[in-house]
Amino acid sequence: MPLTHVPTAREQAFLDTVEDARYEREIINGLAPFLNEKAPEDMMTFYSSDEMVQLRVLKGTNRDVETRMPVKVTRHYFELARNSKPMQRLVKASPDETQDLAGSEDPGNQMDYSPVEGLLHKYEMGLMYVVSTCSAHCRFCYREELIARKEIARQDGTVAKKGLAKIPEIVAYIKEHNKEVEAGGGRHPETGREKLREILLSGGDPMVLNNSKIAAWLGALAEAGIESIRIGTKEMAFYPQRFDKTFLDMLDTFHETYPHVGLHFMLHFEHPDEFLMKDDAGNYIKEERGTFKWVPATGDAMRNLVSRGWLTVENQTPIIKDINDDSDALRIMQREIKRIGAENHYFFCGRDIVAYRAFNVPIEKAWQIMNDSQKGLSGVEKHARLSITHYKGKTEVAAVTDKPIPGLPGAEHGVVIFKLLRNPADAPEVGKVCIVGRNPKALWFDDYADRVLFDEAGLFDYARVKTKKHNLEEASKEAV
Ligand code: SF4
Numbered sequence: 001m002p003l004t005h006v007p008t009a010r011e012q013a014f015l016d017t018v019e020d021a022r023y024e025r026e027i028i029n030g031l032a033p034f035l036n037e038k039a040p041e042d043m044m045t046f047y048s049s050d051e052m053v054q055l056r057v058l059k060g061t062n063r064d065v066e067t068r069m070p071v072k073v074t075r076h077y078f079e080l081a082r083n084s085k086p087m088q089r090l091v092k093a094s095p096d097e098t099q100d101l102a103g104s105e106d107p108g109n110q111m112d113y114s115p116v117e118g119l120l121h122k123y124e125m126g127l128m129y130v131v132s133t134c135s136a137h138c139r140f141c142y143r144e145e146l147i148a149r150k151e152i153a154r155q156d157g158t159v160a161k162k163g164l165a166k167i168p169e170i171v172a173y174i175k176e177h178n179k180e181v182e183a184g185g186g187r188h189p190e191t192g193r194e195k196l197r198e199i200l201l202s203g204g205d206p207m208v209l210n211n212s213k214i215a216a217w218l219g220a221l222a223e224a225g226i227e228s229i230r231i232g233t234k235e236m237a238f239y240p241q242r243f244d245k246t247f248l249d250m251l252d253t254f255h256e257t258y259p260h261v262g263l264h265f266m267l268h269f270e271h272p273d274e275f276l277m278k279d280d281a282g283n284y285i286k287e288e289r290g291t292f293k294w295v296p297a298t299g300d301a302m303r304n305l306v307s308r309g310w311l312t313v314e315n316q317t318p319i320i321k322d323i324n325d326d327s328d329a330l331r332i333m334q335r336e337i338k339r340i341g342a343e344n345h346y347f348f349c350g351r352d353i354v355a356y357r358a359f360n361v362p363i364e365k366a367w368q369i370m371n372d373s374q375k376g377l378s379g380v381e382k383h384a385r386l387s388i389t390h391y392k393g394k395t396e397v398a399a400v401t402d403k404p405i406p407g408l409p410g411a412e413h414g415v416v417i418f419k420l421l422r423n424p425a426d427a428p429e430v431g432k433v434c435i436v437g438r439n440p441k442a443l444w445f446d447d448y449a450d451r452v453l454f455d456e457a458g459l460f461d462y463a464r465v466k467t468k469k470h471n472l473e474e475a476s477k478e479a480v
Contacts, residue, residue: 003168011219026075054095063098084273103354118165125198128165134205135238140359207235228262243301306341313342330373344384394422432457
């Protein structure tokens, strides 16, 4: 029999206060409106006729860009993107993106960590897929398998689309896990994990759900004993008007009802063009006092969030080719995000998604861009680190050296030092490092497999990486 969730009296009282609103995102969904000339007239020039011809040719083939990742854009994003090549690149399908479809169908082997449909339980936190779409879609999305509803192989050998989390199942899992942890004296008797105390609402973008649905998740998780809830969202870039009074009122009432539960917004701004005003010449407009002028709707939404001191607002973003592989843009972004009162959390190297070669910046170049972007920033502005998500856990690209290391064979051109930041289960290897000889073209760990110098973190011993390397070795033996 399916589980049901019955709200407590406190939870129901909170839910009864929530108001839903209607939003006019004016979304253009798919390429069809452009191909069939059904998009609003002023949007029809978003794709050139050349681009349209090329994309039309790919329709229905194995290089169909929409099969890989659905196309979607809001009016708000489109208006700003008119004046911004990086923003266009972020949402516009390009025929080049399916030229090389190498990559992982389940980046990070996420399904290995899914004890309940829609929940990934890693570390002391759970990540939930609560919806499988966003207001607009990033071409480089590392959840393309979820958003494009692709079938994914599970550990038990079955193949199915990733499902979404449901409140009754998730609440039951959290309660059971935490009960066993308590009985085990702080550790789960089988997995060694600690209390599941933090949940990230993700997807897709939770902010496409209405207030009632978001509130239902918040209330249920708070009642289940979750101490901290994160909302991962790019809505601040795609449709900042979503952060309206009805939403803020809901947050305030949640905080009044559950003051002990931390709430954290993990935003995803990729480039300052997404939130700063530009003049006709393409320069950022400055205010009288010399600071940059924010797009009004975005500035208002950001100030409304950060002024609520009981919640935190942080930004994290991958560094993607032709979008934000630009240290000057990233410097402005970090400065402005801190100035408005939010934090810079992580920069990411692109993941090994299907077609990653179209989007990823080489790891060593991303490290250089991030470090250049932080020149001239103050200590509080440059909190962000560069992270790459290894199958073993979140890993920092901690250093890239230029000079040879005397006496260390393989380090003639310098080295890259990775440091394990997160580690699923009970995190035995956090803080350990892996040192590899440089490979300026490396886009993923596999590209360093032949030059590992020191690996106490075990990044290259891990079964999945070993398998790929092993296969390559086997293939080259056969070729000989
Ligand atoms: S906002 Fe995030 S989940 Fe949505 S399309 Fe972009 S990268 Fe993917």
